[in-house]
Amino acid sequence: MAKDKKSLRPRAQTPKGFRDYFGAEVSDRAEMLRAIMQVYHRYGFDALESSAVETVEALGKFLPDVDRPNEGVFAWEDDDDGWVALRYDLTAPLARVYAQHRNDLPLPYRRYAMGPVWRNEKPGPGRFRQFYQCDADTVGAASVAADAEICAMLADCLETVGIPRGDYLIRVNNRKVLNGVLEVMGLKDDDQRAAVLRTIDKFDKVGEAGVRELLGKGRLDASGAYIDGVGLAPDQAEPVIAFLTSGRLEAADTLANLRDAIGESQVGDEGVSELEEIAALLAAQGYGPDRIIIDPSVVRGLGYYTGPVFEAELTFEILDDKGRKRQFGSVAGGGRYDDLVKRFTGQAVPATGVSIGVDRLLAALREKGRIGGQVAGPVVVTVMDRDRMGDYQQMVAELRQAGIRAEVYLGNPKNFGNQLKYADKRQSPVAVIEGGDEKANGVVQIKDLILGAKIAQDATLEEWKDRPSQYEVPRGDLVAKVREILSAHNLDTGAQG
């Protein structure tokens, strides 16, 4: 009977691929997003929070002739609206919002958006089906000044959240230059063009020699498998190699190399000119190659974007799972896309934007020790006499009014050891104790738990007995003494609220 009942209990578990975030995981992210938001705001971008649910039609996912829409989104059928789905990014909703509200929005429209998105994908380690995005886009500005501005803003964001100059680099490329390269190669077959694009995408992994092989006859990969090549003659492949390897320290040299790579191509010329303009605009604002560079080896996203493409890379080294050094890598990317709104209105509207990888950037800040250091738990006021709860509540009220994070122990106070264990679990820096004797004498005991933990580790028995981490002070000095201890440990004393 009891067993039957038990089997009816629901499992206490998130669905697969979802997770919960606790304490500093939530507040660190909120603080980081707030700092980014302030930079976006200063650049004239306005907040937009679109609904989490969109019609499948608006998202651009189309129904197959089966009962459910295709994989990739979480979708269901609504009585009023047919198939609807959770947004899978913040760009598709932007296109819908812009098309819906275009008569009321300024043109150009600069907007930022931050929030969760959902992907109906097989979850894996560190790969979740709900995660945060943090985007800024400019809709309706054809000028590459909009792209340059976003690159500068991205640099400001990284420095504001705590990535110092020198530890990041924003790399800018242009899809039109690549189109020019494909043009001079004389590739007219779409399949072959696609194959070349896929190969370029592998440049990061296989390097120049690898790309040469893959554009030609093919390549034996590390696993021993033979990868078929695109089948170009070495001469024909040359512009791709020239394009990928044209990066130099000086923007002028890189741009000259790119001019060579695109030959007589008009679209290629346009692309190089755009990069020149971006470099000039950034220089005018004081953003030099120590922050933003023209770099033709940026290939990620070239298939998706239609003009300038940019990527923010963190250049400091970390140790990977196997203890090997590697660069931290990409934390943000974006570029120009021009056809998103056209789906709705029939009119092409130029747009450009950036998306910051929230979890990646948080991991980087943790890596740099910017967040996730010592977490100050609350001061815990213990309960020695359950009939005097009012006295203890008065103490926490005083501490809180002084801006100090504090709480009274609300569990069963019978076992004092449990109260100290609780304070330990809360990472409390300070415990306050007021028994009957203290009350009678008008004093309180204040335990410095951080110092206490250090002493417990290192001290001799004599030192331990001296209890130098516990202080008896007049009741009226409670706040001052707690503040003194917090201050000694460089913790927030509430002095600035």
Place this chain on the structure above:
Amino acid sequence: MAKDKKSLRPRAQTPKGFRDYFGAEVSDRAEMLRAIMQVYHRYGFDALESSAVETVEALGKFLPDVDRPNEGVFAWEDDDDGWVALRYDLTAPLARVYAQHRNDLPLPYRRYAMGPVWRNEKPGPGRFRQFYQCDADTVGAASVAADAEICAMLADCLETVGIPRGDYLIRVNNRKVLNGVLEVMGLKDDDQRAAVLRTIDKFDKVGEAGVRELLGKGRLDASGAYIDGVGLAPDQAEPVIAFLTSGRLEAADTLANLRDAIGESQVGDEGVSELEEIAALLAAQGYGPDRIIIDPSVVRGLGYYTGPVFEAELTFEILDDKGRKRQFGSVAGGGRYDDLVKRFTGQAVPATGVSIGVDRLLAALREKGRIGGQVAGPVVVTVMDRDRMGDYQQMVAELRQAGIRAEVYLGNPKNFGNQLKYADKRQSPVAVIEGGDEKANGVVQIKDLILGAKIAQDATLEEWKDRPSQYEVPRGDLVAKVREILSAHNLDTGAQG
């Protein structure tokens, strides 16, 4: 042909009952939630962000024998987890999280949560299917000190976001007192108890006389319909009336009245004692009846909660749709509930908490003029010469580095009128102009758009021609002059970043 294509275009619209939030709608809410979060944090509450998607099983919504789960939630069938749904509040997920992670969480566990929830209900005017909640709960504390603490915290929250003392009142009641009342009435029939509870819920609307009628023979309502009564004799109904009308200015008097109403009932006695304890604990912390009162007329939620119940009401008057004065009313409510975790673990875990109505509180702050006043748009640097975009970008960079919100016009600069129209739409306080002559003379024109708009309304033609709202200053004085104008209009000058 063209027509066919057009009909294939997706509608640019949110699903019914969903909406988008723009600019200050987003940032005002974020600022309010941040202020509340800081109070929660100071009280020792930790952040929790649970996943938006839960298994239907964990949410406690059960499948009927048809294809889809019942109304109320947005649900769909997942390949891995069966039926899953968007959370409809923040309390059900808390129960699941607590059951799942109880070995790692401190006990008691104080947590706060803020975020959207979703309801699959018919949308109506001002009624949306996605909205924000902002909760704080303490799990695992049986003591009413936990309830008292949450009431004090709620008062702090309201004052922190900008509701001054005197403009709100937190009213506290206790379900156990009501249970005592039902006990002394000798009601053993569950249907009759339920009918009495429903009647009590109408006290706010129909008043004492109305409740008397409804507990007795029945009542003719305003529409002329006759509402059947519960059928109690006048004597039998008396304890309910005594309970509902026992509130007095002094807590001691209210509590004495309640003692009379509950007679010999043990559970009633427990309830009154709890209210006494809450009143004493709040008094010890300095929260008097100007902020928190014992008020037996709080009936909302009495059916759901198991112990203390509280509600925050804003007492200032507003005009309703028809121009009549009325009190603003409730913005937050909560209480003690003890069976939520038991569903998962079989063990009863005491819990108490509060939920702040985010949209209601925002509306109240707007009503009080705390938010939604003059919005400062960005300074707009106009483009007089498209070849000198670098110069203009340099200006905005200087302004931004000084902490001033600024942007360069990124649309087609050909028509200068469009640029000023854009600045108008952006609610820009200042426009900056640098044509060829200005460039040659090393000066810029700075237009005070706020003053300009005033002059355009009031000025004579002569005054208008004098253009006293436009200043020519040396290029080097750009930031200083803009700051001076912003300062004259009490706008953020970026001086504090």
